[in-house]
Amino acid sequence: MSASASPSALIPLAPGVFYLAGAVNSFVVGDGRGGALLVDTGLDEAHARRLLRALDAAGLTPTGILNTHSHADHHGGNASILKKFPELKVFAPPLEDAVITHPILEPITLFGARPPRELQTRFLLAPPSPARLAPEPGLCRIGGATVELIEVAGHASMMYAVRVGDVLYAADALFGPEALEKHPLTFCADSRLQKEAAAHLGTLEGVRVTLPGHGEPTDDLAGLVAANLAVYERTTQAVLTAVQVGAATVDELLSRVCAALGVTMTTPGAVVLNRAVVSAHLTELLEAGRVEMTVQDNRLIFGA
Incomplete structure (x- = not known):
C-alpha cells in the first residue's frame, strides 16, 4: 500500500x-x-x-x-x-x-x-x-x-x-x-x-x-x-560493545555508537536526542546487570 x-x-x-x-x-x-x-x-x-x-x-x-x-x-x-x-x-x-x-x-x-x-x-x-x-x-x-x-x-x-x-x-x-x-x-x-x-x-x-x-x-x-x-536490539548491542571497549562517559559512548552505526550528527538537537537513546539503553543494560555505573574523577562512568 x-x-x-x-x-x-x-x-x-x-x-x-x-x-x-x-x-x-x-x-x-x-x-x-x-x-x-x-x-x-x-x-x-x-x-x-x-x-x-x-x-x-x-x-x-x-x-x-x-x-x-x-x-x-x-x-x-x-x-x-x-x-x-x-x-x-x-x-x-x-x-x-x-x-x-x-x-x-x-x-x-x-x-x-x-x-x-x-x-x-x-x-x-x-x-x-x-x-x-x-x-x-x-x-x-x-x-x-x-x-x-x-x-x-x-x-x-x-x-x-x-x-x-x-x-x-x-x-x-x-x-x-x-x-x-x-x-x-x-x-x-x-x-x-x-x-x-x-x-x-x-x-x-x-x-x-x-x-x-x-x-x-x-x-x-x-x-x-x-x-x-x-x-x-542492534542499538542495545552497539551500546554494550561501546562499553566493553572501555569505561567511558555517556558522551564518549555516544561517539563510539555513532561511529559503529554510521551516524553523523551535525546539530545540537541531534546530539541531545541520540544521547538520550544511548542513556535509555544504558539503563536497560544496568538493570540487566550487564554494565555498571560509577563515579570517577567527578565523571559518571559506565563500564563492563
Whole structure:
C-alpha cells in the first residue's frame, strides 16, 4: 500500500478511517456524522493546513484531537487547528498531556536544564496547546469517534497506539523501513519498554493494515514488528560493545555508537536526542546487570 494520492488528500484505510501522509502521518477517524477525530497533527502549521484542507475536501469537520504522545512532530499542528476550531478538546496520555500543555518540558528534559536557543527549534519545542488526559487504554469514544487505545510506552514516557476495527495506527511504537534506515538510533525514553511495546503489537489478531507514525501502511504487521525489534536490539548491542571497549562517559559512548552505526550528527538537537537513546539503553543494560555505573574523577562512568 502506498501514499500515491494527492499530498493534501486523505487516503482511505477502511470505511470512515483515513490518513494524511507526511513526514509524520495523521490518522483520521470519522464519527459517521460528518465529524472526525484527528490523531496526531504533525510538526507545524504547514502540516496542519494540509490536514484541514484534506478534511474539507472529504466533507469532514474536526471534532477532537488525540495526540499519541508529546513529541513536537506529533502535536506541533495543534495550535494552528485550535485557532480555527477553538472548541476542540485535545487529549493525550498521562505525562504526555503535561508536555503538550507546557512544551518547554521536552527540551528541558533532553538538555537537563533551561535549554539554549539552539535547542528551542520547532523539532523540540512545539507551540503549546491545552491538553487533557485521554481515556485509559481500551475501547472508548473521543470526539464522537469510537477507538481502541493500546498502551505502547517506550518511545515516549507514555504513548498510545490506536486501533479501529482491523486498522492499527501504531504511532511511534513501530517505524517504517525507510525511517529505520534513516535513523539507526531510533529514539526512545525506555528501550526495554520500547521492545515490549513492539512485541505486544505483534500479538494482535485481526489486524489487516498497520500505519506507523512514520512510513507507509503495510499489511505485514509481523514483518514490521520484526524489523523494528531488530533495530532496537542492534542499538542495545552497539551500546554494550561501546562499553566493553572501555569505561567511558555517556558522551564518549555516544561517539563510539555513532561511529559503529554510521551516524553523523551535525546539530545540537541531534546530539541531545541520540544521547538520550544511548542513556535509555544504558539503563536497560544496568538493570540487566550487564554494565555498571560509577563515579570517577567527578565523571559518571559506565563500564563492563
